Amino acid sequence: MTAAAGPAPGPDPARRRPANPFDFAKAEGNGIQDFIRTFAVAVRLGWQLEANWTDPFLFFIYSVAKPVSSALILVVMLEVIGGDAGRAFRPFVVVGSALWAFVVSGIAGLAQSILEDRERYRTLKYVYVSPSDFLTILIGRGVARLGVGLAGAVITLVVGVIVLGVPFDPATVDWPLLAVVFVLGLGSIIAVGLLMAGIVIQTRQESWQYPEAFAGAIFLVAGAVFPLGVLPAPVQVIGLLTPLTWWIAGVRRALFVDGPGSIGGDGTVFASLSGHLQPSPEEIVLALLATGALATLGAVAVFRISDRRAKQAGLYDRTTGS
Amino acid sequence: MASSIDLVGRSGAGPRQAADWSRRQELMTDLRSVRGRAYPRIVGLMREPSWVLFEILLPFLSTSAFVFVYRAIGAPQAYVGFVVLGGALTAFWLNVIWMMANQLWWEKSQGNLELYFAAPMHFMSILFGMALGGMFMSSTRALVVLVIAGTVFGVRFSVDQWALLISVFVLTLGALYGLGMVLASLFLVWGREAWHLGQMMTEPVYFVSGLNFPVARLGFLGALSVAFIPLATGLDAMRQLVFADAAFPVGTPAPLIEVAILGVMTVVSILGARWMLIAMERRARRDGRLSVRWQ
Numbered sequence: 001m002t003a004a005a006g007p008a009p010g011p012d013p014a015r016r017r018p019a020n021p022f023d024f025a026k027a028e029g030n031g032i033q034d035f036i037r038t039f040a041v042a043v044r045l046g047w048q049l050e051a052n053w054t055d056p057f058l059f060f061i062y063s064v065a066k067p068v069s070s071a072l073i074l075v076v077m078l079e080v081i082g083g084d085a086g087r088a089f090r091p092f093v094v095v096g097s098a099l100w101a102f103v104v105s106g107i108a109g110l111a112q113s114i115l116e117d118r119e120r121y122r123t124l125k126y127v128y129v130s131p132s133d134f135l136t137i138l139i140g141r142g143v144a145r146l147g148v149g150l151a152g153a154v155i156t157l158v159v160g161v162i163v164l165g166v167p168f169d170p171a172t173v174d175w176p177l178l179a180v181v182f183v184l185g186l187g188s189i190i191a192v193g194l195l196m197a198g199i200v201i202q203t204r205q206e207s208w209q210y211p212e213a214f215a216g217a218i219f220l221v222a223g224a225v226f227p228l229g230v231l232p233a234p235v236q237v238i239g240l241l242t243p244l245t246w247w248i249a250g251v252r253r254a255l256f257v258d259g260p261g262s263i264g265g266d267g268t269v270f271a272s273l274s275g276h277l278q279p280s281p282e283e284i285v286l287a288l289l290a291t292g293a294l295a296t297l298g299a300v301a302v303f304r305i306s307d308r309r310a311k312q313a314g315l316y317d318r319t320t321g322s
Numbered sequence: 323m324a325s326s327i328d329l330v331g332r333s334g335a336g337p338r339q340a341a342d343w344s345r346r347q348e349l350m351t352d353l354r355s356v357r358g359r360a361y362p363r364i365v366g367l368m369r370e371p372s373w374v375l376f377e378i379l380l381p382f383l384s385t386s387a388f389v390f391v392y393r394a395i396g397a398p399q400a401y402v403g404f405v406v407l408g409g410a411l412t413a414f415w416l417n418v419i420w421m422m423a424n425q426l427w428w429e430k431s432q433g434n435l436e437l438y439f440a441a442p443m444h445f446m447s448i449l450f451g452m453a454l455g456g457m458f459m460s461s462t463r464a465l466v467v468l469v470i471a472g473t474v475f476g477v478r479f480s481v482d483q484w485a486l487l488i489s490v491f492v493l494t495l496g497a498l499y500g501l502g503m504v505l506a507s508l509f510l511v512w513g514r515e516a517w518h519l520g521q522m523m524t525e526p527v528y529f530v531s532g533l534n535f536p537v538a539r540l541g542f543l544g545a546l547s548v549a550f551i552p553l554a555t556g557l558d559a560m561r562q563l564v565f566a567d568a569a570f571p572v573g574t575p576a577p578l579i580e581v582a583i584l585g586v587m588t589v590v591s592i593l594g595a596r597w598m599l600i601a602m603e604r605r606a607r608r609d610g611r612l613s614v615r616w617q
Contacts (some may be wrong), residue, residue: 053514062518069525074391074532080535081397089395185395203372210376216384225387226394248480319432 006056008260029131038132044139046113049141050148060151067101067152068159074225075164079302091167092252092260094160098153100247103218105149108211109142115208116220118319122202125317135194135303141195168255171265178231178254185247188292192218195299198306201315220299223262224248228270236269246288253281332462341442347445359451363421364458378466378537384408385467388534389475401535402570403479404561406471408533413561414498415553417460418458419520422502423433425452427509429517436613445599449506477578480567486577487563493584496554500591501552507598511606513614531557538573547575552587555580 051059074093079087099189117124128134160166196214200207221231221239228236228245239245240263249263264270264278279287310316341436343351388405429435438448471477483488509516530547531537531554537544538558548552559580561568575583606612 049514062522063367065522069529073525073529076396076529076532076539077388077391077535080539081392081395081401086395093391119430152549157617199372204370207372207376209416210372213376213380213384217380220383220387220390226391230390230394 013236034131034138034226035133039140041132042137042274046109046141046144047118047147050144058168058223064152064155065100070101071156071160071164088260090164091160091256092224092262094164094166095157095252095255096248096262098156098160099251100145100215100219100222100224101156102149102153103189103222103224103244104212104215106142106186107193107196107215107218109145109149110138110190110193110288111207111211112145113138113202114197114200118316122317122319128316134307138194138197139190142190146189157280172257174254174257174281177285180285181247181250181254184285184288184292185243185250188200188243188247188288188295191292191296191299194303195295197304198299201306201310218242218244221245222248223249227260227262227268229268233269238288239263241291242269243288243291246284246291250281250284250288251281253284256305273275331387335352343442345413351442352444352447353491354614355441355447356451356454359448360455360458361451363452363455367462371486375609381409381413382467382470385412385471386474389471398568399476399478400565402475403481403565403568404536405479405534406468406475406477407561407564408528408557409471410467411494411553411557412458412528412533413463413467414457414495416524417456418502419505419523420454421456422449422499423505423523424516425519426506427512430510430612431483433613437489437610439603445603446503446596449503449595449599452506453502457495457499481564482566483563483577486508486581487560489581490556490563490577490584492545493581493588494552494560496588497552497584497591500588500595503595504591504598507595507602510599510602511609511611527551527553530554533557535560536574541573544573549583552584552591555583555587559584 053059054062071094074097075090078089078093114124117127127137157166157168161168191279193211196211200210203210219225221228221235221242222244223239228239231239245263249261252259252262261278264274264276266277270279274283385405385408388409392401392405418426418589426435428440438445464476472479484586509519512519528534530540531551532540532544532547533553536558537547539555542553548558549555558574559577562574562577562580574580
């Protein structure tokens with residue numbers, strides 16, 4: 001029997017190398033469109049997780065009770081001591097504690113998203129391997145919580161003006177300064193939130209309280225409810241290097257142009273470095289820009305390192321108990 | 323055919339006899355359950371080094387911020403002591419809210435709750451174990467805050483009645499963790515609202531409990547708090563005993579009366595927790611909520 005002449009055995013070469021084996025363009029995505037869609041879905045998901053567990057009225061009560069109570073604690077502390085110093089301080093602490101409620105929401109939002117998805121819903125690994133950008137999802141989730149925090153801060157300010165007698169005149173507000181520092185500060189808050197997200201990727205379930213504990217530590221150096229001048233000089237320096245200090249000072253300056261500032265004053269580190277008592281609006285914006293850029297770069301670096309280590313150590317699908 | 327079988331180390335003529343435990347066996351199993359549930363909380367302290375930074379040092383800095391508020395307005399030194407004592411007691415309150423009240427809800431989300439119910443022990447053993455472990459965890463944090471803040475800010479404690487102070491402390495812990503057990507039972511049937519309620523029970527409760535100021539300054543609201551919130555009662559009694567030489571605003575009862583209030587709170591809350599646990603378990607079983615997750 002002779003072998004029949006013909007093509008060599010095996011699959012048809014044309015089948016082995018199809019003309020169009022894989023459309024790489026499909027894996028590249030649609031750039032900015034994908035980003036916007038991912039971000040919008042993440043914000044919506046974050047909002048649903050935050051808000052759809054109850055009716056809107058109860059949700060409103062829950063959202064404002066915490067920041068309003070924080071402000072009331074400080075107001076009663078001032079009243080207990082009484083005197084002119086206490087009364088003069090009231091607008092200072094009400095505005096500071098309202099702004100701080102917003103800061104805490106921003107710092108906690110991203111980290112809580114990681115913890116919720118990993119420990120509670122156990123979906124973090126699926127979210128991570130989805131085609132969407134992980135960082136975009138995280139920031140989207142954090143923005144939803146920032147929205148809740150902003151509502152709490154605004155209500156606290158309204159309560160401060162109407163109930164606690166904080167003098168406020170919209171005509172005297174420096175709106176351009178408010179807009180600029182608010183946008184820059186928002187970036188800084190998200191950066192600190194990203195830093196905390198990078199940290200809680202590495203830690204276990206008990207890290208639910210870590211973001212708020214971290215925010216509480218910054219509370220000491222940010223001049224939120226007392227001027228930096230009462231702190232020891234080295235701690236004042238740490239405060240001056242923190243973008244949130246400049247953000248709070250900027251918002252306070254924009255809302256109450258002639259009100260007491262939190263950064264400068266007699267004998268402060270700022271006064272000795274700059275040669276004048278209070279920072280000008282331009283100095284506040286520049287300092288916020290510089291410290292915010294540093295904080296953002298640092299936070300992104302920490303998050304990237306943490307992300308790499310989490311992948312190597314299998315931390316994205318690790319759940320813990322206590 | 324064997325005349326007796328061995329079921330989980332307990333001999334008997336059959337499964338029914340093996341399951342018929344004596345009171346001693348039940349008690350020993352419950353005690354082992356208490357130890358087993360307290361164990362991860364105590365051992366966990368040594369296994370998670372980041373805990374020292376985030377649970378002790380950072381909350382200390384947060385407490386310090388309120389000290390500087392008083393310093394900024396020139397308050398008397400006794401008020402700094404009030405803040406330090408309040409900061410120490412928040413460790414217990416946060417532990418009660420997040421690691422007692424919310425714990426069963428988390429256990430349900432993690433799939434452990436049905437294992438607890440299936441295990442041959444009284445469920446109160448789990449709650450007691452959580453409470454003991456939590457007390458140990460929080461005591462370390464409270465002690466560190468008291469020592470560091472007391473040293474750094476020069477707080478002078480002036481105690482005349484040590485026995486009464488220790489009684490107040492023990493009864494405050496009993497009432498706080500008893501309340502935690504009640505809330506844990508209540509949270510058994512809840513979903514995400516449990517977490518939000520936990521949030522609601524931090525700053526608002528700090529305010530009505532007079533965390534950083536004498537609660538008597540809140541007038542009727544302060545009196546209500548002393549009557550119903552163990553944090554407020556314990557804090558006010560401890561302040562009166564620890565800062566015996568400080569001037570206090572009138573309006574709250576003497577420490578001895580507050581000891582009695584705390585004693586009643588402790589007994590009522592532990593009995594209440596037992597009743598609530600049975601009622602909520604029955605309701606959760608009826609509604610099929612014991613194994614519902616991620617709602």
